[in-house]
Amino acid sequence: MLLLTPEEMGRADRLAAESGIDSYGLMIRAGHAVSAAFLRLYPAALRADVLCGPGNNGGDGYIAAEALKQAGVEVALFHLGDPENLKGDARRAFQACSIDGKPVEDYRPAAGAVIIDALFGAGLQRPLSDALCMLISQVNEAAEPVIAVDLPSGISGLTGKVQGAAFSAAHTVTFMRAKPGHFLLPGREHCGRLDVFDIGIPQRILEEAGGGHHLNGPDLFASALPALTASSHKFRRGHLGVFSGGPSASGAARLSATAGLRTGAGLVTLAVPPNAAMVVANQVTAVMLKAVPDVAALDEWLEDKRLSAFVLGPGFGVGEKARAFVSALASRPLVLDADGISSFADEPDALFALLSGADPHCVLTPHEGEFARLFPDIAADDNIGKPEKARRAAERANAIVLYKGADTVIAAPDGRIAINANAPPWLATAGSGDVLAGIIGGLLAQGTPAFEAACAGAWLHGQAAKRAGEGLTAEDLPNHLPPLSGVS
Incomplete structure (x- = not known):
């Protein structure tokens, strides 16, 4: 029932790394959870269109894209910003991905594709650019299914508010604990079905990082x-x-x-x-x-x-x-x-x-x-x-x-x-x-x-x-x- 704010989830990640847990290993498990959700939910999909952002959410996307390619899925990869500027685990994930990507500005939704939204996740607290708002609007109008990584991009994980625009996901895959934005409106309406995957952070660390937010039950x-x-x-x-x-x-x-x-x-x-x-x-x-x-x-x-x-x-x-x-x-x-x-x-x-x-x-x-x-x-x-x-x-x-x-x-x-x-x-x-x-x-x-x-x-x-x-x-x-x- 414990919910973690984006700040608390970041604290949990840091505490996990300080305790000796391999942070890149956590990213690999998160990316594999996304790819597994894709294969389970959309076995007949013609293509996976993976949109990767400039942070760790994008790192999850690169891992998922490579895993889907290895599973025989046709994958199209699009990145926000220059991926050569990525840092830490996200950079390792990008370097481990064998798929050549294109700028996300070039992306146009196509019939039969399933979109993996790995742009921003739960930590976004600023309005999206006009160009990204237009892209999201095009994806939502196309009505092709979206799997959101952590939280649909454009939704604040803390407040559930829309930061300019937000994907309307069919499914959202998050890790360890849900965030307040998954249940607060209007965020809840953008998440579709929510799946929470355990990627290996111990409960004691989650409780140490977490505060007073809970899902009522x-x-x-x-x-x-x-x-x-x-x-x-x-x-x-x-x-x-x-x-x-x-x-x-x-x-x-x-x-x-x-x-x-x-x-x-x-x-x-x-x-x-x-x-x-x-x-x-x-x-x-x-x-x-x-x-x-x-x-x-x-x-x-x-x-x-x-x-x-x-x-x-x-x-x-x-x-x-x-x-x-x-x-x-x-x-x-x-x-x-x-x-x-x-x-x-x-x-x-x-x-x-x-x-x-x-x-x-x-x-x-x-x-x-x-x-x-x-x-x-x-x-x-x-x-x-x-x-x-x-x-x-x-x-x-x-x-x-x-x-x-x-x-x-x-x-x-x-x-x-x-x-x-x-x-x-x-x-x-x-x-x-x-x-x-x-x-x-x-x-x-x-x-x-x-x-x-x-x-x-x-x-x-x-x-x-x-x-x-x-x-x-x-x-x-x-x-x-x-x-x-x-x-x-």
Whole structure:
């Protein structure tokens, strides 16, 4: 589940060399992995067109080209810049390649060929030249299959952003560990099928080189999920409080409450304005009701120490009441979503002050617009990607930040980052975020730590959508949540 940024992968390469591992041997294995992918995926291809860049990615390409020639494949080789200027292992790979190359500017895609993109890989952080953008556009328009080495050229391995233009690969072959750019949008859409090959760098070196980036999945949170025992009863399974808006705005909170119950909270109570009680009572059964008209009533309710977590925001309404309720709840495990976030748009520092000085126990779940309202300067920084934005926001807020989207990112103030990539596109439907808030709240209520609850919530949300299938509505999601006992 560990992801390596391009900088971290470079550090891993250096550490491997310092430990005595032959770096050129690693390049040979990488190039052979590319050639093997070509032979496996496209046995009937008429030709391999190998585009080699001016660095180690190009070195992988030269190795792959020579291996394909030795396997009897017709190979056409094209190089960016003068290959005589190559250094180190890339130069050795070029010298070991017996194929005469041509300048990449001369390349034109041809029918029946498979293109191996070994121009830049994951480390690119600058826009491509106009000439390369035109070449990439021609290749993409020709729709001939592309195998990308490490990452499609033009995609940042750190942020997933397109640097002017990028190949649309059918397959991407990377080495040892995937990079954030493989899963962040729009990079993910350019990678096609991703294969990760082990070329021989030990796990201990990867862990020493790596930081806090992970692909979200059960390895991150399964050990923190609640487990039922013979002595379990409803109060031991936690009591979740979910706050509702008025009579015409209770649907979002009801979705959250149902999701919290389905996730395993022993009791769930909807806290409603008195004028919404009868409307909500006609819509719920296992979820309990509590009239909480104001902060005084909330303070009285909070004297019940069996209440273990809360969800505030879905359909609640934006304004002073929301801010006052958050102030009363700030020391308790809390999912702050939607209107709860927007209520602090004009004074985000007031929210951050409420959450400061304690271990992070609040989960903020902003979408793009809400994130920009709460963290305007971070959102406007085009020099950093979504993971770094989420990390900085989490540090500032002293909270877990679940930055929603098709490439949801979860970040903790201590630097842990998880990129969630299991959500199908049909999850983008009204009310799905309310369900997500309820799932996380249900886990918090059962004692799951905030970062793990947020990671598990995002992953379970995606799995429920896959199980429900295309055409789902938010009401379908809670009924398709996988059982926690089966998550591993």
